[in-house]
Amino acid sequence: MTKVLPRSVERLSQLLASLPSIGPKTANRLTFYLLGRDKSELREFGEALSSLKDNLLICQRCFIITEEDPCPICRDEGREQSRIAVVEEPLDVIALERARYNGLYHVLGGQISPLNNVSPEDLRIKELIQRLSQEHVEELILATDPSLEGEATALFIQERIEENQREGKIPTTLQISRLARGLPVGGDLEYADELTIGRALEGRQIIRQNDKNGSK
Amino acid sequence: MTKVLPRSVERLSQLLASLPSIGPKTANRLTFYLLGRDKSELREFGEALSSLKDNLLICQRCFIITEEDPCPICRDEGREQSRIAVVEEPLDVIALERARYNGLYHVLGGQISPLNNVSPEDLRIKELIQRLSQEHVEELILATDPSLEGEATALFIQERIEENQREGKIPTTLQISRLARGLPVGGDLEYADELTIGRALEGRQIIRQNDKNGSK
Numbered sequence: 001m002t003k004v005l006p007r008s009v010e011r012l013s014q015l016l017a018s019l020p021s022i023g024p025k026t027a028n029r030l031t032f033y034l035l036g037r038d039k040s041e042l043r044e045f046g047e048a049l050s051s052l053k054d055n056l057l058i059c060q061r062c063f064i065i066t067e068e069d070p071c072p073i074c075r076d077e078g079r080e081q082s083r084i085a086v087v088e089e090p091l092d093v094i095a096l097e098r099a100r101y102n103g104l105y106h107v108l109g110g111q112i113s114p115l116n117n118v119s120p121e122d123l124r125i126k127e128l129i130q131r132l133s134q135e136h137v138e139e140l141i142l143a144t145d146p147s148l149e150g151e152a153t154a155l156f157i158q159e160r161i162e163e164n165q166r167e168g169k170i171p172t173t174l175q176i177s178r179l180a181r182g183l184p185v186g187g188d189l190e191y192a193d194e195l196t197i198g199r200a201l202e203g204r205q206i207i208r209q210n211d212k213n214g215s216k
Numbered sequence: 217m218t219k220v221l222p223r224s225v226e227r228l229s230q231l232l233a234s235l236p237s238i239g240p241k242t243a244n245r246l247t248f249y250l251l252g253r254d255k256s257e258l259r260e261f262g263e264a265l266s267s268l269k270d271n272l273l274i275c276q277r278c279f280i281i282t283e284e285d286p287c288p289i290c291r292d293e294g295r296e297q298s299r300i301a302v303v304e305e306p307l308d309v310i311a312l313e314r315a316r317y318n319g320l321y322h323v324l325g326g327q328i329s330p331l332n333n334v335s336p337e338d339l340r341i342k343e344l345i346q347r348l349s350q351e352h353v354e355e356l357i358l359a360t361d362p363s364l365e366g367e368a369t370a371l372f373i374q375e376r377i378e379e380n381q382r383e384g385k386i387p388t389t390l391q392i393s394r395l396a397r398g399l400p401v402g403g404d405l406e407y408a409d410e411l412t413i414g415r416a417l418e419g420r421q422i423i424r425q426n427d428k429n430g431s432k
Contacts, residue, residue: 003288004280004287004288004289004309004310004313005310006271006272006281006282006283007283008264008267008268008269008270008271008272008283009268009272009281011264012264012265012268015260015261015264019246019249019250020245020246020249021242021245021246022246026237028307028310029236029237029307030235030236030237030238031268032305032306032307033235033236034235034265034268035268035269035272035281035306039269039270042265042266042267042268042269043266044231045231045265045266046261046262046263046264046265046266046267047262047266048224048227048228048231048262049228049250049258049261049262049265050258050259050261050262050263050266051224051258051262052224052225052228052247052250052251052258053224053251053255053258054224054255055222055224056222056224056225056251064220065222065225065251066222067222067223067224071220072219072220073220089248090248090251091244091245091248093220094220094221094244097220
């Protein structure tokens, strides 16, 4: 078989194929799409990639990726300062921002996962406990993933907080909450799995009180 | 809403989202994946992108993208010189190479598509006719897409060749073929669409001759 692809094409295609969710065929297709773009566009794109991390820091309070420390969210006085959402990854911050959450964040950097060799010490739980003992926090929303590992991580954090509350390091007035589990909006009941439906049943909300109960 | 994403992150994410088959969420996910890579890897990737087209040419015989003109395929004397596969795009060359095709190519640069404003003059059909009148070609395989536009393109080329044959410009010994249409290998009959099944029926191959016919 003759070597068909020019080296530069093959190189970019291999690099693209090393990205998650991009297979070798998609990588080829993307490379040939890029071959159709102007050189100046390619340079701009390449420059954006090369310099991606050049001016980035980690906010030393909430551990979001940022250009300035503290980050724009921590500096924004218009946000609710007494509410912290604990998330696993920076991408979760973007998801909550889209949902118009207006409090602060704490990025753990992952989830407890023995299978992937991630233990509680690898996450920013110590830093969270410290924040809770120093900042005036009224509500902590455990917004970890609704998965086995996410639940375990939330449970671990909850227990760690209660431990610190018993030792008097964190005020007992702190409210801890967890994002509601239930049917996704716009979803189809018949396609929901049994665990999700089970959670939706458990967390069902009464929309009209029974009169007997109401008059008690 | 606070501006959360650093500019460099947003910029790369937007550029990635401008690629085909990559939506804004995938673009975000890819960007955050890239944030986890070393700066040196990002520079290598960026450089591969920036310089993608720097040393590329178009082979003036078969119109493949190449580093040298003529391209490695046209220069490879081990390949069958009297067979040309007419394809729409350079990606089709890679597909045929994988299938161990061992002849030469002619890249049209697209397919006739009035909807997309691509007329026969936009494709390298004139160049193909010229090759057929100058080179010693025994078989021309019309390997355009098995789609409406691909069929129309193949038909157009076939008519143009016959016209030139009548005028004596192309030898009438030239054999013209088309890739077989039928069931994809590994596919499932019940999932095949009726057009494909129809083509598979038309092109069915007799594996055992009827004795009566055989003794005729």
